[in-house]
Structures are given as C-alpha cells and as structure tokens.
Amino acid sequence: MEFLLQPLTLVTFFPLLGVFVIAFINAEKKDAIRWTALITALATLLISFWAFAQFDKTNPNLQLEAKYAWIRVADWNIYYYLAVDGLSILLVLLTTLLSAISILSAWSAVQERVKEFMIFFLLLEVGMTGVFLAQDLFLFYIFWEFTLVPMYFIIGIWGGPRRIYSALKFFLYTMAGSILMLLAIIYLGVQAQNTFNVPELLARLPQLYASGQISPTAQMLLFVAFALSFAIKVPMWPLHSWLPDAHVEAPTAGSVILAGVLLKMGTYGFLRFNIPLFPNATIQAAPWMALLATIGILYGAAVSYAQADIKKLVAYSSVSHLGFVMLGLFALNAEGVSGAILQMVNHGLSTGALFLLIGMVYEQTHTRQFSDYGGLWKAMPIFAVMMLIAVFSSMGLPGLNGFVGEFTILLGAFGSKAIASPWYAGFSTLGVILAAVYLLYLFQKMFLGPDGKVITEHKLKDLNWREIVTMIPLVVFIFWIGLYPKPFFDILAPAVEKLLSALPL
Amino acid sequence: MHLSETMNSGFYYLAPLLVFAPLVGLLINGFFGKYLSEKVVGAIASLASGTTFLVAVLLAHSTALNHGQVVQVPFAAWIHAGGLQLDWTFRVDTLSTTMMLVVSGVGTLIHIYAIGYMHEDVRFKHDEARFSRFFVFLNLFILSMMILVSGDSYLMLFVGWEGVGLCSFLLIGFWYELDLLSLPSWSNSNAAKKAFITSRIGDVGFLIAMFLTFWHFGSLQFDAAFQAAPSVAQVSPGAITAITLFMLLGVAGKSAQIPLYVWLPDAMAGPTPVSALIHAATMVTAGIYLIARSAPVYSLVPQAQYIVALVGAATALFAATIAVGQYDIKKVLAYSTISQLGFMVAAVGSGAFVAGMFHLITHAFFKALLFLSAGSVILGIERGHHTHAHHAEPKGKKKKEEHAEVFDPGDMRNMGGLRKTMPTTFWVYVVGTLALAGIVPFSGFWSKDEILLETSLHYPLIYWLLTAAAFFTAFYMGRQIWLVFFGEPRSDAAKHSQESPPVMTIPLIVLAALSLLGGALNLPFSGFHNLTHWLSSTISGVESLPFNWGVAGMSTLLAVLALVVSWFLYGRNPLKEKQIDPLKKPLGWAFTGMENKWFVDELYRAVVIGPYERLAAFLADAVDWKFWHDFVHDTLIVGGFNGLTKTLLDRNVDQRGIDAFFNSWGAFAEWLSANLRKAQNGFIRTYALATLLGVVLILGYLILK
C-alpha cells in the first residue's frame, strides 16, 4: 500500500481531502469554504512541485511510478498505475497551477452554492491530474470520463442562460467520442494478452502487428477510435460544435479550466496513446491530421473574427490554436512535437488568461458584446496591460510564450517527413495573420476607440489585488516561456526523442 | 574559440546592456511613472536610450579596434528543440553596430525631443496620465530594435522584428480614442491594427523564409546558414530563390514596399516623435537591414535580386507620385519615407548593400529631422489654435459633435507663412528638405547618388525609375516648403503659431547638422569610402565605385528643376485659403489619383478585406452556427433523435401506430393486426401480442434459418 503515499498519488488525490473538509463546512460559511478550497489547491500545487523536484529531466522513461495491482482476477490485469515523464509533467503542473488560479478567480464571481462549486472544482482537479498521470488504459479511461461529471455540473449550475443545453452538449459530445475509445481500449487489452498497462502494451504490440494478429486495418480502426475521442476533446475541426456553447455558457473558472486543461487532454491523448500505440496508422494518418489541423487553424481564426461575443471569439480561437498543436504533433519530428507540447502549456496560459480577464470585466459589466465596449484602457489601465499581454501571447508575439510554441510547430511541420508536404505548414502560417486579425479586433473593440456603453453606464474599477495576484503567475510564465524556454524544452526532449525513435519513419 | 580573447579586448561584455538599459527604463516608468514628474520620466527614458547609444559607441569602438571582426556575445540559451538550437546571442559586427548607432543615436535625440513634444501633446489632448506611458513604449521600442539589430540568428532578428511591430501598434494607437487622420470613428485604432496586420502578412513571408532556411541550410544562425548557402545553391537553387522572395515579402511588410506599404501613411496617426523614430528613421529600415544581413544569400540568386530591386524602384516612384498629391504634412513625409525606402530596397536589391545602408543612415537623419520639424510645426499650429480657440470657445475642442468641422493642425492648407513665427523650425526644415531632395552637399545627395550610380551600372530600368522618383521627391518637398513656410497664414491657428521650446529645437539642430554632414560617412572619393570599408568586413564583396559626374549631375539637375517647378506652382503665387491645389487643373485625373493614393486602400478593401470579412461572417454565421451548430447538431442529431424516440413511444401507446408498425412486417402481421383491430384489442393484449410476435420471430428464425 505504499503507493498511497507516493508523490503522484498525492498530487492526484490530495484535492479529495479538501472535498472532504468542505463537505463538513456549513454552506453559509462561504469564505471558509473558499479558503479551504484555495489552500487545498495551493497545497496540491506545492505537492506537484515536490513531485517535479524528484523528476529526473534526463530520463526519457516513466518515472515516479505509483503502481498497484488494482484488479487482478484470472486473465484480468488492471493496474492502478500513475507515472510521469517529460510528455506529461508540464501538463500536470499546468493543471495544478490553473486549478489554484481558477479557484481564486471564482472568489467573488461565484456567490451561489459556493460549497458545491468548490467541491466540484476539486473533484475536477483530481480527474484532470489523473488523466495526465494514468498509465493504465482502464485507469486513464476512468479519469477521462470522470472529468466530465464535475465539469458538467460547473457549466450546468453556474453557467449562463443556455447552460443546461450547453452542459448536456458538452457532456454528450465528449462522451460520444470516448465510448468508441472504450471499445478500442478493450479490444486492445484483449488482443495484447489482457493488459491495459501502457508500457506493457508498447512492449507487446509490435509483435502483434508483425504477426498480423492486429491487421493494419484493425490498427487503423483502433487509431480512429482513439482519435475520434481525442479529436472531439481537442476539438479538431469539424468536431468543435460543442466548444463555443460550453465556453460561452461556462462560468469564468470553468472556461479557464476547460480551455486551459480539458482541451489539452485531447491533444495529450494523441501524444500519449495514439502515436506510440499505433505507429503505422499514425504515420499513415499524419497528412490527414495535418489537413484537418490546417483547416481548423484557418477556419477557427476566420470564425473567431466574425463573433460579436467576446467569449465566443476566444472560444473559437481555441479551435485555431489547438489546430497548431495538432499540426505539431503529427509533424512527428522533434521540433514539431516539442513545440506542440509546449504550445499546450502556452495555450493553457494565454487562453486561460484571456478567459480570466474577460471574466473579471464581465463581473462588473455583465455584458460580453463587443458593441458595448470601447475605450476601456483609460478606465482600467492595469487590466488593459494584462489583456495586452494575454492577447499578444495568444497571437504569438515573439518574446512571449505563444511564439516559441507556434514557431517550433510550424518549423517542424514545414519539414516534416510524416506530413511530407510544406503546404500544410505554409497555409497554417497564414493563421498567424488571421490570429492578429481577430485578436487585435478583440483588443481594439474593448480597449481602444471611443468610450463604450460599459464605461458610460458603469463605474468601472480596475483590477483589485486579488485579481492581480490571480494573473501574476500566468504573466510570469508567459514571459518566462517566451524568453527562456530552454528548461521547458529540456524537460520534454528525452521523452520526445524516445517517442519518436519508436516510430518507423 | 577566439571569442573570449576578443571579448576581453573590448567592451563586448556590455552588449546585453543594449537591451537591458531600455528595459530598466521602461520598468521604472511602467511601474512608477505615475508617481514621477514628467521631467523625471523623460529623463529616465532618455537616459536609458542614451545608455544604449553609449554602449553602441563602445561596441563600435571595440569593433573598430578589432578590425571589424564579428563577435558573438552569448547571453542565454533559448530554444532547444530537436535540430533547432538557438540562443540569445548578440552579434557585434560592423553592420550591426552601424544600425545600433543609428537607432540609439536618433532614438535618443527623439526621446529628448519627445519630452517637450509630449508635454504639450498630452495637454492638448487632455490626458496627462499618458505621458509616462509614451516613454514606456518608446523604451520598449528601443529595446526591440536593439534585439533586431543585434541578433545573431534570423529568429532573434524576428523577435525584434515583431517587437517593433508591437511598439508600432501601441504608438500608432497611442491616442486610440481619437481620430487624428480623418473623420471616421476608430480611425486611430484602425490605423494601429492595420499597421500590425499588414506587417504580419509580411511576417508570414519571413516565417516561411525561415522555415526554408532551416530545412535547407540546417540552421537559423547567420554564420551557419550563410556557410551552407553556396552548396545548397548548387543542389536546389529554387529553394534559395524561394527563401529570398519570401524574405522580400517580409521586407515589403516592414519596410512598406509594394504591395504592403499601405499601413505606413495611416501610421501617421501616432504622435509625431513616433512617426519620426519608428516610421521613418529606424523600424521601417529593418527590412533593408535584413536584406543587407542576408547579402550572402541574395548574392547567390541574381534573378531574385532583380525582383527585389524592381519592387524597390517601383515603390520609390509610386509613393513619390502619391506624396505630390497629399495635404497632410506628415502624410507627405510618410509617402516620402515609402519612396526613400524604395530607394534603399532597390539598392540592396541591386547588390549595392553599402549604398543601401548609407542611404538608410542619411535618411534616418534627415527624415527624422523632417518629421520632428513637422511635429514642431504641428505643435506650433496647435499652440496657435489653442490660444485662439481659448478665447473663442472656452471648452471642449475634442467634443466633435459640437464642432461642425474639426480643425486639423497637420493640414498644410491650414498653414502658410510659418517661417516668420517658427524660424528655427523653418531653417532646419529647409536643411532636411535639401538633404532629401538630394542637393549637394547635403547628406542625401551622396547616398542617393551612390544608389543611382550602382543601379545605372547594372539595371538601367531601375535607374530610370529611381531618377524619376528623385525628381518627384524634390518636387513634393519644394511644394511642402512653399505651402508651409511661405505665403500668408491660411488660418487663425497658423497666424498665432509659436516656436517650440529648446528641448525640441536642440535635437532638431543636432539632426540638421547630421543631415548636412552625414554624407561624409562615405564620400565617393578614394580614401573616403569609410562606410564601405567599415561594412566590407561584414558584407563581403562590396565594391567602392568612383564618383560619376554624369549620374550626379543628372540627379542634381533634376532636383533643382523640381524645386524650381514647385516654386512656380506654389511659391510664386502662394496658396490662398480654401484654394484648390494648382496641380489639380493641369494633371486632372492623375492628380485625383495621387490625392487618393491611387485608390489602393479601396482596392484592398474590395479585394481582400471585404471578402475576408464576408467569408468570416459566412463561416461563422452560416457554416459554423447555422450549419454545424443548428442544423447538424440541433436539427439532425438532436431533432432526429427526438423524432425517433417519439415515434417509438407513440407506437407503444397509440394503437394505430402499433398497427402501422405491424403492417410493415408483411402479410402475416397484416392479417394479425387486422384481426386484432377487429377484436378492439386493449393494452394487455397488445402486450401479449408483442410477446407472441417475439416468439414467432425467434421460432421463425430457428425454423427457417
């Protein structure tokens, strides 16, 4: 039972302690609940740092394993198996960081049913962390599906006017993808002599592919089943229809987590499962994925530009941004994949920041229509500067984090052997222009120009200390990754190399 | 490596200060600016910029001592991903130090000037809190520009490249709530956006050029890439052509060449020091620097070079014609800048890298001078307007709805006769004009002459285009001088205009001196080719041509002729209030075209922007929302599903429904249901029927299989 005290177990399940404590706090004592949740999240963040401190950056393999034969009956081998490597450690840290930030951001935004909100949020953190750590497909699936439940409630209870519709849509879309993955997981486990353990699968699969026990067609079908599930989550064009609804209706903290972490679960799934488990299919599919990614980049950017709702614009921008991530992943070279992983983190930071900021102003104005805004810079200068940083980070301005990711992705995709054509990257590069178009539109309509309705009708206050503190970590990382990304790349590099060396390219 | 030894023997270790000095300045002003007085803020910012200049001087000194040797000063690791291994490394060589000196030198002067300018500007525009913000942005600009010129790789250059784009955006939109250019609302912020996005279009070219560079040369570091270039040129010359042409797109975006120059005139919405610093002297010349930096690559593909030169020359002429038809003092200068940038691009395209750089330097001097003087003029007019309006209307110049017509202090038609009220400004303006027009011995003459000379040797077409552009240049500058400083004041504001304070005029005088003497950098006489010699250690294979009387004589002649023509048109009979431009009549539709910038903006709006907006709206409303969201999801999936379940349910409840269901099962079921209907069946029996049906089906399968 020592697995219970290992760092990764603690990172994953520590929030449950908070849930437990909050469950016994009177629902009326809102501040006590908030503090408990925040302290729990911060403690989890610290634990994740502690785990990170033990992480060996030079080791390409899974580390800090917490392993326990969970279900062992006859021909069943299911492990409680958490481990981390260079592909996931950053995402774990991102998750714990954004969770703490989101809880802080919900301090004054959520006034109703605070107790339930915090409980759901901490549960969500458990699920998300678990997704990034699980190394047994069964366990992964459990975490994967579990994240839906708290998020469903967060959208459905604290969301906007169409929250129930959006929550259900979010739930069903994601679920629709994952059920096929469930079947694929089972099939894979059954074929590979009843194991769901990813390292074991990786050891056994080559032989199964070679012997024809899993035919190329079957491999492709498995790839598609996994891919569908992850692609909906990402979301890749054209499976993105749930995203604007979910984002627009979700409360700020929900949007932050949704964009910051939940979407990454999709791209992470590709990285962790699709690529290594189905190498041949991956290579076959790479140009097609690149095509979809490219369409997504351009389409998402174009659609963003035509939105009248600020949050919707940012929501659609995720389609575009994650298109970049997908493009990088399926470049299947060190540049592209490293860039894609870094870009996952970047998108979490910058889009997270955008949603946070929009939420902060929404708390005061209660409108998200561009037509109501204008000239905010004068009224809220600190807010404007924060937004400026977030917008340009999202746009990929060199020196900020977004650029490092986007550049390496595009560079990788441009010369990718798997994609085998520079055209995808070439067209995707146009996304850089379109990103400037819609993001500057956002900035302009909110902060520049003559004073909008919100200024004349409300007495707007600039960000308070809590809000600034909420933003600071994001801003720090935005600059850090932009200016000195080497440590981050160093974390990724061995694992990425290992991942790619296994591909028959 | 020799590096450490060389570093010890110079001030190279100071290189990071290029970036950190302005960084410190902007951080202090950014965080504490609102608690500091304007003087302190300005001093800090100028000091930061001045420190940069000092560092640049020391670096240049060290480089000179080391005979122009290239020195890389590593600072920190940066992107290490796969084969992409790039670090923050400063590159100190003759080319980069030249740029550093120009940027930080002119930049510092403009900082000082801006202390005076912005002091009044923020008061005229009623937001004094913005004073410190201006200097934060200005320092940020110096910082980005330093990264641009000192980077040791294309990517680091690109960081600065986009960084200056950001500053440009912020500074053009500095008075974001006003409409300084024209009446439509949001015009300042639109101009800022336009500048950034247009440059970004170019940046895509630059990015793709970098991708190609990386995959063909194996590195984005300058030395490594240039080393690989010749062998790659043998294997795949197409790749190199592609690299150079994509890079040209980037240059077109940043240095405002055809077809991406359209943002620069609009950028005049920014405060005048910005126009001087960013949109004339430094940032826009980044493209020329890029080509000069990439000289080893460009030299490999003459066809591409020719295209570059052609673009430059065409831009030079095209923009010069537009400048003739402009009324805004800054817009004239803006088009002039585009035109002059065209000269430089044509020069570097023709392989005359030194000539291009030379013109870049002299242009930085005289164009900065002109812009700052123009700013001085505008402020002078504003002062006049202010004192005048102060008595007439006590409050609210900004409130547009109260004014039928907004007073535009930049419109030359509102000026006239300023030489009396603003003598210093007048004189430095004249110096700038003569330098720009290319009159001996002003600096512009020498640099322009070198360009013309080089092109005349290689590309006659380019030469003629440039010569024509030079004629127009002198003409529109003459027109400007006559319109602004001569004749009678055409408005009350001009009548009451006042000279600017010394904090503004002193930098002007310094710049005027530089404009006058800048030519000494590279006099075309043997023993004087200082710049050529200096740059030759960085750009290999540059030749120093002897002075050519024919070319020089031709250009001087044309310039003088143009000035004379302009005098005939504008000086002899000064323009009256509300009088139509005298060129309008003789030139007719051509002048209309010039006035309206040859309708290029309208063309872009019709061909690119409008369609994109419509496409985006179509994708968003029709495709994404109505089709994907409403139709596919809500109607097809949800609706279909609901319909299905309702039907199933109805059949369970509704008797006719269940009969209909059975009907489809063939004759037997039909008979069955008919009999059941006859028997007026009730629900229990329906249920039993279902059971029986199941039995029949199962048995039927087992028996008939």
Added chain:
Amino acid sequence: MVSVNYYVALSAILFSIGALGVLSRRNTLIVFMSIELMLNAANLAFVAYARTYDTFSGQIFAFFVIAIAAAEVAIGLALVVEIYKSRNNVNIDDVNSLHG
C-alpha cells in the same frame, strides 16, 4: 398405437388456440381459460412424450403444472374480484390507465 406426433400436433394446436385466445378475448375470465388451455396443451405433450420415453417424469411435470395452475387461478380470481369491485366489469381492455 397412435404416433406421438399426433398428440404433439394436437397439443400445438391447443396451445395456439390458447395463445390466440389470450390475444383476442376481452373477458378476463376467458383469458384465464385460454391460459389454462395453453398449460394443458403442454400437459398433453408431456404425457404423450412420457409415454414415448417410458418415464414418469413427464407425468410428474404434468401434475406439477396442474397444481401450480390451480394456485395461479386462485390468485388470478382474487385479482379479478378486486378489479370487478372497483370497476364493475372484467373487461381487460378497460384496464388501461397505465400506459406510455
């Protein structure tokens, strides 16, 4: 000796009549009788087969069926009486307040 097939055929016919009776009659009591007919058809088959195989178990089964049928009828009639008390008829088509 009569072939077992005739008995089985007869039992099948009886069973079918019973089954169709359940489907077509509205009077609860007659529905009961139809069900009884189905059970007895089975009994016939049992007895017939038992004779073929020469074992007792078929007949034993038939006895069980008869006994259980009696128990069922007891319960069924009790329910019918309840229904009759509340609705004053025993038409099963009127027992349809629960549906959907």
Added chain:
Amino acid sequence: MTQPTYTDFYTIIPFLILIASACLLLVAELFIPKGRKGVVAFLSALGIAAALGFALTQIGASGVGFSGMTKLDGFSAYANILLLISGLLSIALAYGYIKRIGAERGEYYILLLFSLAGMMLMAQAGDLIVVFIALELLSIPLYVLSAISRKAKAEEAGIKYFLLGAFASGFIVYGTALVFGATGTTNLSAIVAKAADGANLGLLAIGAALILVGLGYKFAAVPFHMWTPDVYEGAPTSVTAFMAAGAKIAGLVALFRVFVTAFQPLAADMTNVFWALSAVTMIVGNLIAVTQTNVKRMLAYSAIAHAGYILMAFVPYGNPQVAATAIAAGLFHLAAYVIANFGSWGVVIALEKAEGKGLEIADYAGLSKKHPALALAMTVFMISLFGFPPTVGMVGKFYLFRSALEGGFPGLAVIGVIMSLVSAFYYLRIVVNMYMKDGDPEAEREPWLNFTIGLTAIATVVLGLIPQYLFLLAYNATLR
C-alpha cells in the same frame, strides 16, 4: 430412488430457511396486533439475515442435491447472496413506505420471503421442473404484492403482471414439454448428454426458445418487456424495487444456468437470437426511456435497457473460452445494477407523496438545494446506471463490453456504447432537474430509507473503486 440425505438439504439451506421463516411468520403474524406489523419486517429480515449467513458460508462449496434437481456451486452462491441482500434492502425500503401509503400488512413481508425463496431456487435449479416451480414461487407472491396497496393503479398493475406472467408461464411449460420431447429428460445436465446423443435438435431448439421467452418475460427483454413500465409504475414503489432487482436477477441467472448447462449444443443458433434480443432490448429500452416524464417509468425502461446490456455479455455463451468471463461479467453487472437500482428506487420512495404525487421528473427540480445528500446519492446512482466512473456501473459495463468484444461481437458492442450514450439523456435529465433547476421538493426522512440510500450510494462508489473482491466472487461463480 434414494432417500434424501443431509447433503441434499445442505444444497438449499438458505432457501429452506426462508421458507421456514415465511411459514412461521405466517402463523406468528396472526398474533401481532395491527399497527405493529413492523415487527414482522424485523423478523423477516432476521430470517433473511440467517439465510444470508448460511449463503456466505456456502461460497466455494459445491454439490448436487435431490438427484440433480438442485445445484450448489459458486454461481448459486453468488446469486443467493445477491438476492438475499436484495431482500434485506427491499424490506428496509418497504418498512416506512408501506406504512405511509397505508398498505402495512404482515403478509407483505411474508410474501416477499416466499418470492425471494423462489428466486433463489431459480438460481439453484438443476432441472426444468424446478425452474418452473421456482418461477411460479417467485411470481405468484409478486402478483399479489403488486396489487397489495389495493389502489386502482396497483390493481391494474397486478392484473397486468399476472395475466402476462401466466401467459409467459405457458410458454415456459410448453417449451419444457418440447425439450422433454426432444431428449426425454428435464434434467439440465442430462439434456446436454442426450443432445450429444442423437436428440431432435430442432425440437430442442424450439423448446429452448420458448423457455427463453418465458424467462425473457421475467427479466424484461424486448419484446417481452411491455408489462414492465406499467407494472413498475402501478405497483407500490417498494415492490417495484424488489421486483426490478429480484425478478431480473432470478430470470437472468436462470437463463444463464439453463442455457449454459443444458443448451450448449444450440449455441450456434441461440447466439444469433441473443444477439438480436440484446440489441433490440438495448435500443428500445434506451430510446423510449428518453421521453419519459415519470421517474418510475423511466427507471423501468432503464431496467429494460440493463437487461439488454447484460444479455450482451451472454451472447458468446457458447464459446468456451469466453463463457466464463461472459457470465462473470453478467453477474458482476447484475450486482452493479441491483445496488444502483435499490438506491434510485429508494430516492423515488423518499420523494413520493401520497396519491402518487412527486413521481414526475420535474418534481425533482431543486432537490440539490433542499436535500443535497439525497441529490448527491441520486446522482451517484444515475451515474452508475449510466456506466460512468467512479462507480461500479462503469466497471460493470466495461466488463460487459469486454466480453462482447472478446466473444467477437464488435457490432453489438458498438450498439451498446451508442445506447449508453443515448441513456445519458434521461439519466442526466434527473440530474439537471436536481441541480440546475429551481423547485421545492419535499422528501420523507425515514431512517431505514436513508440508511438504504446511503449504504447503496457508498457501495456504488466503493465497489467502483475497489471492484476486485466482487469480481473475484463473480468470476468464481461461473458455470464450469
């Protein structure tokens, strides 16, 4: 013929204990004054607990009793334990509820005991005669229980259940007759031997099919399901809960027992039948459930759907490599279903008011604010029925799909997962009402009811996280 010995009786000791307690209570009940009939509940529970105690000792034991008429093995032990726990939960649910609806009678518990005994006998049957007797023993008390509140709807439920149940019995009996005709025996093990030895397989198949119909009626497979929603709605809710769990367990374990033991040779054909049955059951159950507005009916359709899921695991029963896992998966999911079933019916009981009010889904609006614990528990049950982590229902479904895939029926598995997706609509609708809409629901607070709901909720989650032991039990329960 030999005299029965202790070994014979040992095989069915839990059954005997139940019958004995029922008979004793029948007498004792006469002496318990009206208004204190709750004592009967405790006594019945005591009887069940005793039986459960014995059943637990029988884990791992095996034996054959009464010349092969009854069987004791891991399978029966599993089923018995599950059924006895169901019995205890049913009594806990009924205790306060039948008082509330004015149906408190001593017979209630006694009938429940008899029915439970019948269910257990189903699991232990070694002969088709026993199957039939057990079926009737479980059914007849249920007919009465359905109508026990003597309300119009309950009576209607009773008569519907009875008529259709008797109708289905007819099929079982006739099917048994045909099986007997084909093989000359009704003993399950003997049938296999005869089938291999030149029996009339066609006749056997028809007989087997008719037995399937009868059993399918009990566990509510489409198209034999149509009574289910009406009866579930009409019967007192505590009876419904018992019926939904017990009758389904009994029907399915009997199906497993009979088909795996006796009709193995028919697997080639029957597999297709099961395939279709499973698919149709999943599809119809889930689709119709979506538009329900009454919670009881919705849960009824959900129960139908679950029969389909469990059948899915059973489809490859003829494949010896998979059969063991298949049945284990079925049994496991039965347990998962039963736990969530009692929990959810418990919540329904808590919210049900006199005169059948409080049963619409809309009546659940705002539950989370008023009774957060109840809402949370209901959410857990819905999630488990839906097959979502971290509940035992998810693990169960995982096993079911695995068995279908391992048996080579990916198409069925796909239907299964798609229908799981569909089921989100109706399970989540309750959650939506509880958490995302405003309302003012009132819930009864009865200690035993709360205890049952809490216990099942905890069990749902705990078994979801630690399924090891339950699965061990199920795995050892397979018929070999």
